[in-house]
Amino acid sequence: MNEFVFLYRTGESAMSPEQIQQTLPKWAAWFQALSGKGCIVDRGQPLQRSGKLVSKTVTDGPFAEAKDVIGGYTLIRAGDIAEATELAKGCPVIERGGYVEVRPVMKLDM
Amino acid sequence: MTEPVEHLFRREAGRITATLVRIFGLRNLALAEDVVQEAFCRALEVWPFKGAPDDPAAWLMATAKNCARDALRRARTANRASPELAEALGSEWSLAPTIEELFAPHEVRDDLLRMMFSCCHPRLPETAQVALVLHILCGFSTEEVAAAFIKSHLAMEKRIARAKKTLAGAGTLFNISSPQDFGARLGTVHRALYLLFNEGYHSSSRDTAVSAQLCTEARHLTSLLLGHPLGRTPATYALAALMAFNLARLQARLDTAGDLLALADQDRTKWDRGKIDEGLKLLELSAGGVDLSSYHIEAAIASLHTTAPSLAATDWPTIISLYDTLLSICATPVVALNRAIAIAQAHGPERGLEAVHAIADRDRLARYPFYSATLGELELRREHGERAREHFEAALALTRNSTERRFIERRIRACSDVRPQLGKPVA
Numbered sequence: 001m002n003e004f005v006f007l008y009r010t011g012e013s014a015m016s017p018e019q020i021q022q023t024l025p026k027w028a029a030w031f032q033a034l035s036g037k038g039c040i041v042d043r044g045q046p047l048q049r050s051g052k053l054v055s056k057t058v059t060d061g062p063f064a065e066a067k068d069v070i071g072g073y074t075l076i077r078a079g080d081i082a083e084a085t086e087l088a089k090g091c092p093v094i095e096r097g098g099y100v101e102v103r104p105v106m107k108l109d110m
Numbered sequence: 111m112t113e114p115v116e117h118l119f120r121r122e123a124g125r126i127t128a129t130l131v132r133i134f135g136l137r138n139l140a141l142a143e144d145v146v147q148e149a150f151c152r153a154l155e156v157w158p159f160k161g162a163p164d165d166p167a168a169w170l171m172a173t174a175k176n177c178a179r180d181a182l183r184r185a186r187t188a189n190r191a192s193p194e195l196a197e198a199l200g201s202e203w204s205l206a207p208t209i210e211e212l213f214a215p216h217e218v219r220d221d222l223l224r225m226m227f228s229c230c231h232p233r234l235p236e237t238a239q240v241a242l243v244l245h246i247l248c249g250f251s252t253e254e255v256a257a258a259f260i261k262s263h264l265a266m267e268k269r270i271a272r273a274k275k276t277l278a279g280a281g282t283l284f285n286i287s288s289p290q291d292f293g294a295r296l297g298t299v300h301r302a303l304y305l306l307f308n309e310g311y312h313s314s315s316r317d318t319a320v321s322a323q324l325c326t327e328a329r330h331l332t333s334l335l336l337g338h339p340l341g342r343t344p345a346t347y348a349l350a351a352l353m354a355f356n357l358a359r360l361q362a363r364l365d366t367a368g369d370l371l372a373l374a375d376q377d378r379t380k381w382d383r384g385k386i387d388e389g390l391k392l393l394e395l396s397a398g399g400v401d402l403s404s405y406h407i408e409a410a411i412a413s414l415h416t417t418a419p420s421l422a423a424t425d426w427p428t429i430i431s432l433y434d435t436l437l438s439i440c441a442t443p444v445v446a447l448n449r450a451i452a453i454a455q456a457h458g459p460e461r462g463l464e465a466v467h468a469i470a471d472r473d474r475l476a477r478y479p480f481y482s483a484t485l486g487e488l489e490l491r492r493e494h495g496e497r498a499r500e501h502f503e504a505a506l507a508l509t510r511n512s513t514e515r516r517f518i519e520r521r522i523r524a525c526s527d528v529r530p531q532l533g534k535p536v537a
Contacts, residue, residue, distance in 0.1 A: 010155070016251030017119035020150050024114075027158035046155045071155045096154075 001077050003041060003105040004084040010071040011097025026092040034076070039087055044074035071098075075105075114166040117323065119150060121330075122167050123249030126174045128221040133178060133199065133212055135192030136228070137278050139246075145181055149174040175209055194282075220286060222247060222334055223341070227284035230298040231276060238273040239302045240309065245270055248327045258320050259309065260510070292340040299335070300349055300405065303328050307353050311360070318368060318513065322360060329353045347396035348405035354389035355412035358382040370517040374421045386416045407436045426456035443475045451484060459491040479508040483518060490525060499525040 015023070034040050049069055053061040062069050071093070078084040081104055088100040123146050130142035152173050153166075163169040182190055182199055191199040198208040211217070229242040237259075244250045244258065256266035285291055310324025332350045335341035362380035365371050393409050411432050418424035433449035446469040454462020466472070466485060475481035486501030502522045509515040 010151075014147060014251075015151070015154075016254055017123040017146075017150055017249040018117065018251075018254065020154050021114065021117070021119035023154060024157055024162065027154075031158065043159060046159045072159060092158075 002080060002084075002107070004076045004078055004081070005103045005105060006044075006074045006076055006088055006091070007101040007103065008071045008073065008091070008093045009068045009098050009101055010093060011099075013097040015096060023092050023095065026095075030090055030092060033090070034074075034087060037087075039077050040074065041077050042075035044072055046072040070101075114162060118166060119153075119170070120249035122170050123150065124247040125218050125222060126171060127246055127249075128225040129213055129218050130174065130178055131225060132217075132221050132283060133192060133195060133209065134181075134190055135195075136280065136283055138190055138192075139274060139278060141181060141190060145174060145177045148177045152177075171213060175213055179205060179209055219334065219337060222331075223286050223338055224283045226331060226334070227286060227292075227295050227299060228277060228280065229273075230295060230302050231280060232295075232298060234273055234276055236301065236305060238269055238276075239298070240305050241266065241270055242273045242277065243302055243306060243331070244324070244327070247331065254320075258324055286338070286340070289340055296335075296341065296343065296346075300345060300403075303332050303335075304349060304352075304405070306331075307356070311356050318364060325353070325357055325360060329357060344396045344399035344401060345403040345405055347392050347398070348403055348409045351389045351392035351396055352405055352409040352412055354385050354392055355409060355416045358385035358389065358416055364513075368513070369520070370513050372517075373415070378420070381416060389413060389416065402435075402439070404436060404439050407432050407439070411436075421455070424455065426452055430456060443469050443471050444478070446470075446472075447475060447478075447481060447484060454488055454491070459488040462488045477508060479505045479510070479514060479518065481505075482508065483521065486521060486525075490521070495525045495527075 031040070031043065035043075047070055049062070049071075050060065051062070053059045076084055076087065078087060081102065084102050084104075088102050091100045093100060126149070127142050127146050130145055131139055134141050149170060153170060157163075182205065195208065195212075198204045225247055226243065229246060230239045234242070241255050241259070244255050245252060250258065252267045252270050253263050255270065256263045259266065261269075284295065307325050307328035310321040310326075310328065329350070332346065332353060335346050336350060358381050359376070361382070362376045362378070363371055389409070390413060393413055396406055396409065411429055414425050414429055414432075429452045430449060433445065433452055436445050437449065447466065450462050450465035450469065453465045463485070466488070469475070472481070482501045482505035486498045486505060489495075489498035489501060499522055502518055502525065506515065506518045506522065509518055
């Protein structure tokens with residue numbers, strides 16, 4: 001078994017209150033399906049949209065208005081990247097024009 | 111995770127927007143909408159991980175308050191506060207408590223009324239008023255409003271944008287504490303709510319679920335009016351009664367396949383007794399004044415329909431005389447057509463047809479599918495199958511959605527069951 005991080009990148013398209021309400025149970029169902037398959041290592045956390053960008057200088061960011069902001073993450077267990085990708089496909093963030101970034105956790109078995 | 115009640119987000123969006131507009135001022139309506147969007151999106155980001163809160167409405171409102179506070183802090187100088195509240199919202203020590211006060215339940219209720227009356231600006235066409243009410247107060251996106259009214263999204267977006275400009279041009283929100291102003295605008299508000307309800311009830315929309323929501327929203331807004339001392343007028347009670355009687359029959363108008371049923375074919379045991387009783391109570395309360403509105407008469411007619419044990423045992427003579435009165439208040443060809451149908455019920459199809467032909471401006475009904483359908487129905491009832499079929503086919507060409515279409519098609523099939531009449535002239 002390998003571990004993967006799902007990074008939820010929120011889309012830009014505006015949703016109506018009704019659409020938002022109807023998307024919520026889809027998240028619950030999606031997480032439930034993942035945990036039913038024993039795929040969740042850590043459900044993860046939502047992230048605030050604003051923070052600091054630290055390089056040689058410190059600036060505010062990413063900005064609330066920016067697209068592709070990471071909205072949260074989950075730690076997943078799957079056989080390989082293909083299986084992890086398959087699991088990510090049903091994520092409701094996609095409906096909002098966003099996407100799931102699937103990143104294998106690097107194995108250090110030296 | 112327990113699920114929030116149906117359409118909770120939509121309704122909360124209306125409540126929160128109304129209060130935010132009071133805080134930011136009418137000219138910053140777009141900012142208020144952005145803040146609502148921001149707060150609601152936060153629910154979408156947080157709830158999947160943390161689960162839905164115990165009180166979703168309170169969570170959304172608290173989040174919106176925080177977002178509003180941030181928006182005001184971000185740009186102190188950008189005229190983001192309403193002029194009347196600029197001072198209280200401008201200083202850090204009074205900002206939070208002021209916002210807290212403005213979100214108190216009775217304030218939010220009044221904000222909804224202020225917004226409702228503002229949306230019914232007399233300079234706006236009725237269609238724009240109704241669209242605006244649905245968009246701002248009921249939390250429908252422009253796309254959802256367009257779908258409900260079967261308009262293109264682009265056309266509706268333009269209509270709503272234009273209406274918002276007029277709204278912002280009014281400068282300040284409607285003052286609901288002035289009895290004179292309140293009374294002067296109330297009729298326009300009634301009319302908008304009546305149109306909103308009818309849009310749902312007569313279901314020119316394809317989607318029956320959406321139609322029912324329009325009715326429920328109109329009823330909800332009417333009950334908000336009844337919650338205010340100045341809104342609690344006989345006409346408001348009558349309007350609420352009319353809505354209750356029609357809501358009682360809403361589900362029974364469709365069969366299990368979702369097809370429209372004629373009054374004669376509806377299962378009366380499926381009518382909602384609770385709503386009928388509510389309607390009767392409201393109708394009684396509407397009798398408290400001297401003014402007789404069209405809503406009074408329409409509610410009285412609806413009450414006779416909903417309390418009758420069967421179509422035959424309906425008090426048609428009283429219904430006819432109520433239509434006579436209604437015609438004297440608002441002489442529209444649709445009212446006259448409904449009167450003709452009542453006459454046919456009481457005195458037979460021939461008298462009904464005479465009444466239809468006597469409608470003064472019936473050319474205005476030319477595009478109305480139920481005008482031809484009525485002629486078809488009356489011809490069918492006097493067993494003129496061929497003539498009935500012609501009328502129904504004309505009606506079919508005018509139908510506005512699949513529900514209406516299936517209804518008329520079934521009536522056309524019924525025409526084949528009538529044998530040709532002896533002595534009928536051969537065409």
